[in-house]
Amino acid sequence: MRSERPDEEIRSKSRQLKKYEADTGIFVRDGESDEDAMDFFSPFGPILSRTRMSSEVIDRLNSFADGIVSPTEGMEFIVPEEQLHEGGHESFAHQASRSIARYLGYVDKVQMNEVRFDVVWMVSQYASTPSPVHFHSGDISGVLYLKVPQIHNEAQEELRTYISGRQAGYINFISGGKQQYSKSLISFKPAVGDFYVFPGWLLHGAEPFRGEGERRSLAFNAFVR
Numbered sequence: 001m002r003s004e005r006p007d008e009e010i011r012s013k014s015r016q017l018k019k020y021e022a023d024t025g026i027f028v029r030d031g032e033s034d035e036d037a038m039d040f041f042s043p044f045g046p047i048l049s050r051t052r053m054s055s056e057v058i059d060r061l062n063s064f065a066d067g068i069v070s071p072t073e074g075m076e077f078i079v080p081e082e083q084l085h086e087g088g089h090e091s092f093a094h095q096a097s098r099s100i101a102r103y104l105g106y107v108d109k110v111q112m113n114e115v116r117f118d119v120v121w122m123v124s125q126y127a128s129t130p131s132p133v134h135f136h137s138g139d140i141s142g143v144l145y146l147k148v149p150q151i152h153n154e155a156q157e158e159l160r161t162y163i164s165g166r167q168a169g170y171i172n173f174i175s176g177g178k179q180q181y182s183k184s185l186i187s188f189k190p191a192v193g194d195f196y197v198f199p200g201w202l203l204h205g206a207e208p209f210r211g212e213g214e215r216r217s218l219a220f221n222a223f224v225r
């Protein structure tokens with residue numbers, strides 16, 4: 001028998017559970033016409049977002065990094081807190097917080113009160129250096145691309161996937177394995193200004209590249225409430 005509970009209690013419980021329900025929006029529509037359409041849904045699993053940061057943010061972070069990186073050897077270094085807040089509305093902290101708040105609003109249906117950047121670092125890489133698959137700490141992580149290299153024979157590299165050894169410097173997110181009728185990998189080609197937000201626990205790694213120039217990115221771990 002259904003227990004009689006006050007409406008408010010039911011509403012509050014439903015609100016808490018709603019975040020586990022996927023959007024019923026169509027992922028892909030296949031077919032020549034509406035009558036012939038087959039709609040595909042891809043509702044399960046972790047959610048990633050991509051926004052773009054302004055060129056002011058990119059330029060400021062790049063001038064900071066230019067004074068630190070080596071022109072030949074890759075390295076990782078921490079970005080100091082004050083650097084993140086420089087520029088008011090055109091600061092990294094401001095633009096990243098807005099994107100994280102939008103992410104949480106959509107994914108968890110909650111309004112973000114506060115974001116705390118636990119650690120923010122930059123990665124400078126040259127040809128042939130992979131960033132092995134890993135996960136982060138914290139609730140939310142993100143990556144922002146600041147410089148991208150010129151890939152040798154990119155069309156040739158794109159014949160491969162991450163698993164078959166592509167070397168084009170893409171970022172690859174992994175969730176799951178070889179389950180039938182399911183996806184477990186998504187790869188993105190880095191572009192300057194692209195800012196990805198994803199759950200901190202999600203496995204990801206950057207593949208190596210063959211080519212000229214530096215691949216420079218900024219990554220962070222953040223706690224939200």
Ligand SMILES: [Fe+2]
Nearest residue numbers: 134136204219
């Ligand atoms: Fe990472």
